[in-house]
Amino acid sequence: MLKKRIIPCLDIKDGKTVKGVQFEDLRIAGDPVELAKKYVKDGADELVFLDITATLEGRKTLIELVEKLSLEINIPFTIGGGISSVQDVEALLKAGADKVSLNSAAVRRPELIRDIAQQFGNQCVVVAIDTKNIAGEDFVFISGGKIQTQLKTLDWIKAVTDLGAGEILLTSMDFDGTKNGFDIRMLQNVAEVCQLPVIASGGAGKMEDFTELFNETKVTGGLAASIFHFNEIAIPELKNYLKTQKINVR
Amino acid sequence: MIAIIDYVAGNVKSVQNAVEKLGFETIITSDFEEIKNAKKVIFPGVGEASTAMKYLKNLKLDELIPSLKQPFLGICLGQQLLCNFSEEGNTKCLGIFDLNVKGFPATDIVPHMGWNNLQQINGELLAGISADDNFYFVHSYYCEIGKNTTSTCDYILPFSATLQKDNFYGTQFHPEKSGAVGAKILENFLKLK
Numbered sequence: 001m002l003k004k005r006i007i008p009c010l011d012i013k014d015g016k017t018v019k020g021v022q023f024e025d026l027r028i029a030g031d032p033v034e035l036a037k038k039y040v041k042d043g044a045d046e047l048v049f050l051d052i053t054a055t056l057e058g059r060k061t062l063i064e065l066v067e068k069l070s071l072e073i074n075i076p077f078t079i080g081g082g083i084s085s086v087q088d089v090e091a092l093l094k095a096g097a098d099k100v101s102l103n104s105a106a107v108r109r110p111e112l113i114r115d116i117a118q119q120f121g122n123q124c125v126v127v128a129i130d131t132k133n134i135a136g137e138d139f140v141f142i143s144g145g146k147i148q149t150q151l152k153t154l155d156w157i158k159a160v161t162d163l164g165a166g167e168i169l170l171t172s173m174d175f176d177g178t179k180n181g182f183d184i185r186m187l188q189n190v191a192e193v194c195q196l197p198v199i200a201s202g203g204a205g206k207m208e209d210f211t212e213l214f215n216e217t218k219v220t221g222g223l224a225a226s227i228f229h230f231n232e233i234a235i236p237e238l239k240n241y242l243k244t245q246k247i248n249v250r
Numbered sequence: 251m252i253a254i255i256d257y258v259a260g261n262v263k264s265v266q267n268a269v270e271k272l273g274f275e276t277i278i279t280s281d282f283e284e285i286k287n288a289k290k291v292i293f294p295g296v297g298e299a300s301t302a303m304k305y306l307k308n309l310k311l312d313e314l315i316p317s318l319k320q321p322f323l324g325i326c327l328g329q330q331l332l333c334n335f336s337e338e339g340n341t342k343c344l345g346i347f348d349l350n351v352k353g354f355p356a357t358d359i360v361p362h363m364g365w366n367n368l369q370q371i372n373g374e375l376l377a378g379i380s381a382d383d384n385f386y387f388v389h390s391y392y393c394e395i396g397k398n399t400t401s402t403c404d405y406i407l408p409f410s411a412t413l414q415k416d417n418f419y420g421t422q423f424h425p426e427k428s429g430a431v432g433a434k435i436l437e438n439f440l441k442l443k
Binding site for chain 1: 261263264267268296297298356359360361362363364365366367384386388389390404405424426427428429430432433
């Protein structure tokens with residue numbers, strides 16, 4: 001049986017791992033390669049690295065970091081942040097990344113999804129969506145959550161599915177950093193109609209939050225950052241707990 | 251020397267890293283002679299079947315691969331291309347494994363993406379592997395079950411997780427991305443005579 005995935009996310013800024021609370025107030029959380037090795041040993045199912053400052057500063061991707069990661073870890077990993085062309089993707093995949101995550105660039109130029117999927121396959125195209133509820137409706141935000149678009153989250157998911165995305169990484173801006181649990185309402189609305197694998201992000205604070213996520217929604221992966229980086233929840237402990245709750249994990 | 255077939259779209263680097271970590275020398279190549287003379291050959295295909303077959307044809311590798319006598323491992327699309335025919339792009343494939351490749355019905359989330367375990371485990375490639383071990387899969391098309399099947403996996407329906415015929419081996423999952431158990435499978439392959 002397909003297992004539910006537990007995915008630590010390493011937000012990268014200037015080569016260090018950081019985690020903001022609701023995208024602000026960055027704190028240093030350590031060397032990404034060392035953290036990645038620890039998570040692989042702990043039983044993480046995948047890793048996601050997001051260069052969170054790349055879009056704002058126009059910084060290109062972190063090829064050297066990807067090469068180091070590719071040497072050190074033997075589970076799938078995704079790289080995001082500042083990817084805006086097929087050439088960017090080619091360089092990252094060649095350096096050893098398995099998937100790339102597109103966010104703002106996909107909104108600005110949706111055909112990029114199709115171009116990447118055609119050349120490298122759907123499986124490597126993750127579309128990351130930052131979503132926020134405005135007066136009862138879920139809207140897509142870009143540029144690290146700074147700019148609201150007119151795109152409704154549900155419509156955008158349908159569009160990227162048709163364009164050839166292979167997976168959706170869905171972050172609730174309302175819940176991100178709060179540690180009050182995942183945004184179950186939004187994830188039910190969105191993930192229920194999505195035909196692609198969805199990774200839920202934003203709000204994980206305790207082990208029970210993952211049980212609720214996997215029992216109440218159709219998402220296939222749960223992503224979190226600070227609870228893992230600051231050792232609030234250890235992955236082996238989380239997985240053992242989920243097994244006792246009859247959630248299928250590796 | 252272990253030849254890893256260079257395929258423009260693929261993450262061949264991960265396969266190379268995984269094999270070299272096990273202490274074997276590798277070469278990433280699409281050269282006919284280098285592949286022909288390698289001790290073992292790995293084909294880590296990703297992407298779309300008809301594009302990949304065109305690529306092989308342009309390099310005349312569609313003629314070379316079926317004639318190879320050394321151990322050959324196709325990974326993911328690499329396994330699917332060793333079958334007769336793929337529904338993906340209605341593609342005639344290399345015809346080594348006598349079965350076809352079909353698209354998953356859309357009754358659940360596609361692609362099948364993530365960690366899954368195997369059943370009906372047989373053969374030397376899977377020595378030391380049990381039904382409790384999980385491997386990383388990511389695919390929208392699957393190989394049917396047939397007489398070359400050496401293990402199955404279940405997602406939406408049962409399909410061939412691994413295949414073998416003579417010196418040809420295939421895995422639908424990515425051993426290079428499946429942690430320690432994946433490395434075990436690569437090691438089993440690299441130890442083959």
